[in-house]
């Protein structure tokens with residue numbers, strides 16, 4: 061990258077400086093690699109300690125610092141060494157073949173375009189709300205570590221998500237300060253001739269211009285779009301104000317910007333990804349626009365183009381409730397897509413609507429973005445094993461007559477980018493044990509390496525983390541009490557709350573009822589006794605926002621504040637306001653135990669608990685999301701029985717009691733029971749196991765490698781095959797599908813005959829195919845899986861065919877009785893993914 065261009069490129073340029081090193085510093089400031097490198101902390105903090113601590117934004121520091129100071133530091137040996145270290149790390153990672161280059165350089169996969177409504181990369185770029193953005197941001201960073209060729213697309217919001225203030229009485233106030241793009245670590249996206257790229261899109265017949273921006277994330281580029289351009293009418297300038305802001309019409313506009321604008325952006329940059337990855341259904345309009353481009357380029361019908369391009373689309377679903385999917389009324393869709401369907405896609409509006417409907421013939425049904433994403437993708441996945449299963453039920457409706465186990469939704473369990481969440485102390489411990497490049501390749505040796513670390517070192521790391529957190533809490537609580545107009549005594553006391561030696565629980569999440577943020581308050585008196593025990597006290601730090609429209613969520617925050625007041629628990633509980641990445645980092649680095657109490661199965665994955673792993677924090681969580689697959693007694697503590705209980709209040713009460721029991725009988729004794737070196741051995745064992753076993757498995761490194769090998773690589777191959785010869789395969793798929801549709805209802809099983817053979821059974825089946833070419837179908841024997849095993853599917857051999865009567869035979873091994881098997885006919889042509897791309901099915905009875 062040419063650093064020179066930055067100087068002329070910014071809304072606010074830098075002070076002109078000829079100092080040697082200035083270009084390098086500028087380039088470092090605009091690469092968000094600083095968000096996961098502790099050497100960067102030391103460098104930027106030397107330029108301006110306070111600004112760095114508050115903003116973690118080197119670009120602001122460079123804009124602000126005086127020329128004298130800059131030049132002085134650039135001549136300082138220590139500063140130069142740190143700077144050179146960072147340059148070396150950057151050069152190394154830009155020139156050394158990474159995991160992807162070492163393992164898959166000859167593959168068909170050249171580019172993956174990642175689409176997400178939010179990205180959580182750093183508090184310096186506030187374009188995120190929570191978990192979804194966390195997954196997107198951490199996966200980008202890991203893709204950079206691994207050299208996976210991703211480009212990302214998102215929106216730049218002027219106000220982002222609301223900022224939270226909590227008043228004396230515990231009322232949440234929402235504030236929406238504006239971010240100034242000139243102060244963000246981003247650059248305008250300029251074409252080679254210097255022109256700032258502006259994109260034109262059509263919104264219900266009106267032209268809207270989008271500004272374009274570029275964010276450097278290690279070796280990966282994230283492109284952002286925003287509509288706050290003076291050339292636009294005021295109503296359009298607001299589209300990218302608040303993330304998920306406004307009503308349903310605002311939402312559809314934002315999603316058009318992301319999906320359609322995002323695809324147009326890639327076209328304008330001459331970027332032609334084989335694979336598009338949709339992080340949640342928000343970006344699903346992309347499937348239409350991508351097919352539309354292919355259709356126009358190759359002059360084939362829309363349906364054939366979609367058959368080509370969907371092979372290269374992957375949809376990751378993140379919610380565990382049907383109400384979580386965006387859906388739009390037919391009239392709203394008509395407003396924005398009436399002309400688009402006809403003029404751009406060349407299809408009837410109702411046919412386009414059918415892509416987002418469970419029942420294509422019900423013209424009153426709303427248009428569901430997740431349904432469109434499924435119809436427009438060659439693969440779909442949930443974000444934990446359990447969520448994959450839950451998603452099969454949620455999308456069952458799109459696959460009538462299919463057994464639930466065959467609903468085509470897989471899973472890739474989320475992971476977090478460990479270098480972004482580790483403390484500098486933990487970083488040193490891990491580096492000593494596992495080396496500097498530990499998160500850049502396979503992770504096979506980490507477990508063994510962690511087992512070699514001394515107990516003393518681990519305990520020192522834990523104490524250091526807790527101590528840092530207590531200092532941070534005191535600072536924040538003091539500042540927060542000040543803005544909440546507390547008394548001078550109160551503010552003075554805030555500086556001394558908590559104790560660095562006390563067992564510290566962390567609990568941070570959105571305040572929504574399904575997360576049960578009040579579960580710990582079930583028996584107030586008992587909980588107070590646990591916290592305030594003289595010998596073995598406990599302290600709890602809480603954070604989280606409630607949606608500004610959610611009165612029940614805001615009431616939960618008030619409940620906590622009033623509880624603290626009522627029992628005067630300031631020394632044992634602090635609720636910190638304005639949960640964001642900065643706060644998360646401190647909490648996950650300092651907490652001994654991370655508590656999570658969702659109602660199963662509504663936490664699709666959860667990621668905050670994964671962030672404590674690298675820092676030696678231990679999880680105490682409901683068996684839901686990732687913890688349902690991570691938990692064993694040696695790595696943490698579990699709540700619940702691994703079953704669903706809905707909103708049963710009696711069950712909530714039981715789990716609350718179990719939670720207190722766990723604290724009293726296991727967690728607190730394990731923490732305070734010390735050996736002669738003052739080390740809690742049992743605790744350290746658990747902590748070490750959690751670090752060794754769970755950290756690799758729940759890292760974004762593992763998740764991105766899984767996405768690459770299980771999804772991106774096959775998708776790229778498949779897309780290339782279908783795209784060849786102007787989408788010839790797409791034409792065949794379209795034609796075959798239409799023929800199947802016409803003839804399917806007349807297919808018949810005419811005779812099924814079974815006999816005993818070789819300890820098993822011989823099945824003979826006669827099928828009338830109604831004139832269909834037998835090469836387009838498979839006939840199978842199917843038996844449901846026993847317990848949670850996969851179903852048994854046996855492909856039958858086609859032995860003869862006369863007069864449209866075809867005979868198929870298969871042998872079974874006798875492990876299951878004849879009556880367990882049912883014969884069925886399913887589509888089988890052109891490598892389409894069945895039933896995802898073609899859900900026709902005929903059962904023998």
Ligand SMILES: *Cc1c(COP(=O)(O)O)cnc(C)c1O
Nearest residue numbers: 190191569640641644666667668
């Ligand atoms: C990690 C994180 C989340 C997501 O955590 P969950 O476990 O899904 O609740 C949300 N918000 C912030 C600020 C985070 O850092």
